[in-house]
Amino acid sequence: MAIKVLKPGLLTTVQDAGRIGDYALGMPPSGAMDSFSYRAGNYLVGNEDGAAGLEITYFGPELAFTEDAVIALTGAELPPKINGDECPTWEALRVRAGDVLTFDYLKNGARAYLSVAGGVDVPEFLGSRSTYTLIGLGGFEGRALAEGDEVPIGSSDDSASRVGKKVDDKHIPRFGKEAELRVIVGLASYRLTEESMEEFLSVEWTVTPDADRIGYRYRGGELRFVEREQPAGAGSDPANVVDFGYPVGSIQVPGGVEPIVLLNDAVTGGGYATIGTVISVDRGRLAQTKTNDKTKFVSVSLEEALQARKERREELAAIRESLG
Amino acid sequence: MSGTDLASPRYSYGGDEYVFVELAEGMSLSVNFRAMAITNKLKEENIKGITDICPSNASYMVRIDPDIIHPDKLIERLKEIDDEVGSASGFELHTRVVDVPVMMEDPWTHETLMRFRDRHQDPDATDLEYSARINGYDDKDGFIAALMNSPWMVTMIGFVPGLPWCYQLVPPDEQVEVPKYVRPRTFTPKHAFGFGGGFAVVYSVQGAGGYQLYGIAAAPVLDVSQTLKDFKDSIVFPKPGDIFNYRNVGEEEFEEITAKVEDGSFEYRIRDFTFHADKSLADPHTYNDEIKGVLYGD
Numbered sequence: 001m002a003i004k005v006l007k008p009g010l011l012t013t014v015q016d017a018g019r020i021g022d023y024a025l026g027m028p029p030s031g032a033m034d035s036f037s038y039r040a041g042n043y044l045v046g047n048e049d050g051a052a053g054l055e056i057t058y059f060g061p062e063l064a065f066t067e068d069a070v071i072a073l074t075g076a077e078l079p080p081k082i083n084g085d086e087c088p089t090w091e092a093l094r095v096r097a098g099d100v101l102t103f104d105y106l107k108n109g110a111r112a113y114l115s116v117a118g119g120v121d122v123p124e125f126l127g128s129r130s131t132y133t134l135i136g137l138g139g140f141e142g143r144a145l146a147e148g149d150e151v152p153i154g155s156s157d158d159s160a161s162r163v164g165k166k167v168d169d170k171h172i173p174r175f176g177k178e179a180e181l182r183v184i185v186g187l188a189s190y191r192l193t194e195e196s197m198e199e200f201l202s203v204e205w206t207v208t209p210d211a212d213r214i215g216y217r218y219r220g221g222e223l224r225f226v227e228r229e230q231p232a233g234a235g236s237d238p239a240n241v242v243d244f245g246y247p248v249g250s251i252q253v254p255g256g257v258e259p260i261v262l263l264n265d266a267v268t269g270g271g272y273a274t275i276g277t278v279i280s281v282d283r284g285r286l287a288q289t290k291t292n293d294k295t296k297f298v299s300v301s302l303e304e305a306l307q308a309r310k311e312r313r314e315e316l317a318a319i320r321e322s323l324g
Numbered sequence: 325m326s327g328t329d330l331a332s333p334r335y336s337y338g339g340d341e342y343v344f345v346e347l348a349e350g351m352s353l354s355v356n357f358r359a360m361a362i363t364n365k366l367k368e369e370n371i372k373g374i375t376d377i378c379p380s381n382a383s384y385m386v387r388i389d390p391d392i393i394h395p396d397k398l399i400e401r402l403k404e405i406d407d408e409v410g411s412a413s414g415f416e417l418h419t420r421v422v423d424v425p426v427m428m429e430d431p432w433t434h435e436t437l438m439r440f441r442d443r444h445q446d447p448d449a450t451d452l453e454y455s456a457r458i459n460g461y462d463d464k465d466g467f468i469a470a471l472m473n474s475p476w477m478v479t480m481i482g483f484v485p486g487l488p489w490c491y492q493l494v495p496p497d498e499q500v501e502v503p504k505y506v507r508p509r510t511f512t513p514k515h516a517f518g519f520g521g522g523f524a525v526v527y528s529v530q531g532a533g534g535y536q537l538y539g540i541a542a543a544p545v546l547d548v549s550q551t552l553k554d555f556k557d558s559i560v561f562p563k564p565g566d567i568f569n570y571r572n573v574g575e576e577e578f579e580e581i582t583a584k585v586e587d588g589s590f591e592y593r594i595r596d597f598t599f600h601a602d603k604s605l606a607d608p609h610t611y612n613d614e615i616k617g618v619l620y621g622d
Contacts (some may be wrong), residue, residue, distance in 0.1 A: 020375050021375050021376060021484075022376075022485075023375075023376035023378055023387055023483050024376055024377060024379070024481060024558070024564075025480075025481060025482075025486065025559070026481050026482035026483060026484050026486055026487055026528075026556070126559075134484065134485055135485070135529045135531065136486075137548060184338075184339050184340070186337050186338070186344070187338060187344050208583075231348075231349045231350030231351070232350040232351050232499065232501070232522060233350060233351025233499075233501065233521045233522030233523065234349075234351070234383065234521055234522075235501075235521040236503045237503070237504070240521065242348075242351045242381050242382045242383075242521065242522075243380065243381055243480060243483075243521065243523060244346070244348065244380045244381065244382070244383045245378045245380050245384070245385035245480075245482065247338030247339055247341070247342035248342075249338075249339045249341075250339075264482040267483045267484060268482040269378075269380060269482035271504070277337070277342065278339050278606065279339050280339055280341050281340075302340065302396075304336050305337075305339065305340040306340055309340055309390065313391070
């Protein structure tokens with residue numbers, strides 16, 4: 001069983017729950033950027049947690065199935081069509097051998113997920129099938145899908161019984177053009193002046209065209225660093241620090257005018273002051289924003305972040321439960 | 325202890341999944357020894373819920389699953405470990421000394437740095453000429469000699485897989501320091517030997533970069549296919565705490581080495597070594613002679 005790529009779309013990559021445990025080697029996790037939508041997709045088609053699917057960015061591909069399969073589409077509102085007929089999302093669907101899946105223009109969000117019963121079966125690299133786009137490792141030959149590729153799909157036992165199962169409406173996220181992202185302020189936030197931190201948290205930022213799996217850059221304010229004599233080894237720019245580790249989701253402001261949130265395929269460390277971190281639950285929401293969308297960063301406590309995490313976990317468990 | 329260490333480390337949450345600990349704002353060997361001692365001890369404890377332990381130059385970072393261990397619980401333990409480690413003055417490290425051949429002023433990085441002159445502080449000089457001048461050397465040869473004469477400690481791995489940050493085992497007043505490019509390059513050749521802030525690096529893969537470019541390493545630090553013997557256990561060669569001795573090789577030796585890398589027979593020259601932090605801090609040059617004796621003596 002395979003999926004034939006007739007047209008690749010803008011950026012379609014194989015992703016799973018990520019490559020965890022090699023950060024100290026400089027290996028970022030990669031993996032589905034919106035993990036909620038990705039996981040719900042696996043639940044719909046009856047896959048194990050962590051099965052690989054396709055992450056479809058902005059503009060959909062054209063895909064043909066070589067055999068009958070059960071699929072689900074979750075995430076961004078990127079209206080799918082099977083053989084030209086509209087089909088539902090957040091629902092397990094039956095496709096037949098020879099069927100062609102296409103997409104209409106993106107309505108909301110940025111990333112849709114295609115889950116297939118059996119999972120995308122490319123070889124694992126360091127325990128994960130995710131594509132690491134920055135240097136080209138893992139996934140399908142280390143790269144985004146291209147025309148003519150045949151993506152292997154694993155086998156599944158009882159996928160037929162999944163057809164028609166739906167995620168309840170109340171669980172389906174709606175992605176508008178304005179996002180509020182919760183942030184835990186910290187790391188080297190002492191490098192920003194107090195006024196600049198206030199500005200960071202009050203400005204409505206705009207997503208620039210530099211917004212991908214590596215990071216999102218924003219425009220809208222100008223932030224200043226506390227003046228200091230630069231310490232040994234840091235380099236002369238006030239945004240520079242002695243190179244340190246960057247958490248996934250951390251925010252840095254090189255030059256003061258363009259905050260960058262580092263994401264799943266980002267560099268794991270470097271010499272720019274970081275001022276806080278987008279909480280894990282909201283990284284998925286971030287991944288559903290796109291160029292020119294508006295973003296506000298809101299400061300929360302660790303306890304609020306952990307509470308949000310708990311609620312997210314419970315919601316996913318409820319979805320899984322409801323799908324039997 | 326170095327004068328730049330913080331009175332007490334800064335413990336901070338990196339969102340809900342990371343704990344970030346800054347031991348000092350400024351770089352020093354003593355603070356890096358502390359970061360290594362603390363993270364080595366933490367590794368030994370095999371605490372449930374920790375997924376990654378990342379020592380870095382003057383700080384360290386731990387990734388956790390907060391559903392298993394609460395960040396505050398981890399920080400509590402990290403503070404205790406910090407007390408136990410103290411100044412790390414008696415810090416001993418069972419490590420390796422490695423000969424790392426580089427060709428300085430090679431054609432590939434030269435072509436690159438000329439292409440991005442408009443992003444550099446001094447468009448009329450090469451990166452080496454500029455770095456030599458601002459560090460008080462009469463010419464680039466004296467500057468190259470300083471980089472090649474004393475070994476380096478790998479103080480952090482990252483940015484991209486396998487890239488080592490190296491800090492030279494010399495007294496603070498001899499440390500080289502250079503700014504990064506005014507605007508980062510969009511291209512750096514694979515294996516480029518670069519310098520930024522107080523750190524030397526070998527770029528493990530081709531890509532963007534902002535460090536000054538001086539030369540190119542003959543052998544890889546990342547081997548995803550794991551064909552070379554030194555990569556049998558990991559796709560990444562450098563480990564925090566490795567001692568690298570960069571050695572300037574001519575074109576002939578460079579080509580010999582790259583041929584061996586190609587046919588899969590290349591092995592780094594490596595010797596086991598127990599590194600004593602107090603000896604290095606007290607009299608680095610004498611100790612460096614001992615280190616080089618171990619590496620090249622047999």
